[in-house]
Amino acid sequence: MAGVKVIANDTEFQPELSAAGSRLAVVKFTMRGCGPCLRIAPAFSALSNKYPQATFLEVDVHQCQGTAATNNISATPTFLFFRNKVRIDQYQGADAVGLEDKIKQHLENDPGNSEDTDIPKGYMDLLPFINKAGCECLNESDEHGFENCLRKDSSYLESDCDEQLLITVAFSQPVKLYSMKLQGPDNGQGPKSIKIFINLPRSMDFEEAERSEPTQALQLGPEDIREDGIVQLRYVKFQNVNSVTLFVQSNHGDEETTRITYFTFIGTPVQATNMNDFKRVVGKKGESH
Structure with missing residues (x-):
C-alpha cells in the first residue's frame, strides 16, 4: 500500500516489519523540531507513492525510544532498510536524491516479492x-x-x-x-x-x-x-x-x-x-x- 505509515509506539514497529515480509521496508527515524527531518518529509512521502512495491514507515525517536535504541539511532533523519525483518542497509541525512538512489538500488536487487516456499522459515x-x-x-x-x-x-x-x-x-x-x-x-x-x-x-x-x-x-x-x-x-x-x-x-x-x-x-x-x-x-x- 502506498503512503507512509507512522509508528505511534514501540509495540507497533515489529508487527509492521513482519507485515512487510520479503518486501523492502524503508524506515525513517525522525524527531519533532528537527529541521532536516522536516525538509525531507515531503520527498519521503512522494517516494512512498512512487515505489508502492516497498513499505515506508516513520518512527519518532522520542515516541519510540526502545525502537530507536535497539536500532542504534544516534542522529536524525536516519533511514534504515529492512527485508524479512532483517536490517540490510542505512542512509543518513536529508538528501532526497541520495535516498532515492539507495531505494532504487535495493529494489533492483529484489529477489522477488513472491514468497519462496523452498526457503525454510528463519532464512x-x-x-x-x-x-x-x-x-x-x-x-x-x-x-x-x-x-x-x-x-x-x-x-x-x-x-x-x-x-x-x-x-x-x-x-x-x-x-x-x-x-x-x-x-x-x-x-x-x-x-x-x-x-x-x-x-x-x-x-x-x-x-x-x-x-x-x-x-x-x-x-x-x-x-x-x-x-x-x-x-x-x-x-x-x-x-x-x-x-x-x-x-x-x-x-x-x-x-x-x-x-x-x-x-x-x-x-x-x-x-x-x-x-x-x-x-x-x-x-x-x-x-x-
Whole structure:
C-alpha cells in the first residue's frame, strides 16, 4: 500500500516489519523540531507513492525510544532498510536524491516479492547482500557475463574458452549460509562438479582451485539445477562468511561451455542474531541530534 505509515509506539514497529515480509521496508527515524527531518518529509512521502512495491514507515525517536535504541539511532533523519525483518542497509541525512538512489538500488536487487516456499522459515534470499562491485568471474563470456545469473529473466552466465568458471561472490556484511540455488539448462550445459571456498585472503586462479581443498565439494544432479532445486550446504562450515569462491569444474553433458541461469544463496546476515543486543540510549528532549 502506498503512503507512509507512522509508528505511534514501540509495540507497533515489529508487527509492521513482519507485515512487510520479503518486501523492502524503508524506515525513517525522525524527531519533532528537527529541521532536516522536516525538509525531507515531503520527498519521503512522494517516494512512498512512487515505489508502492516497498513499505515506508516513520518512527519518532522520542515516541519510540526502545525502537530507536535497539536500532542504534544516534542522529536524525536516519533511514534504515529492512527485508524479512532483517536490517540490510542505512542512509543518513536529508538528501532526497541520495535516498532515492539507495531505494532504487535495493529494489533492483529484489529477489522477488513472491514468497519462496523452498526457503525454510528463519532464512532469506541473500541476493540483497551481494556486493556486485566486489564480485569477480573468471572465464565468463563477453556476451553472457556474471551479473546475468543474478537476475530472474532469460539472460544467463556462460563460460568462454572451456566449461570451467571461477566465481567470487562478496557480501556487504558477514552472513551465514544455509543453502544455494545454482540453476542451469537441461541441455547438458548445466553445472555439475563444484568446489566451494570461503573467505579467501586473495583471488585464486584455476590451477589453485584445482589443487586446493575446498570448504565443501558438490556433485550436482539434474534435479539440483532445476528452477525448484536447492543445494544444501554444510551449515556449520558457513557461519561467518564474507566471500565465497565457487569453482565450476564441469557440466552435465561434457559440453564445451557451461551455463548458469540463476544463482543466489539462502541464509541470514550474522548481525540478525545480534540485533536486540544494541542498547544505545537516545538523547532526551533538548539534546542535540
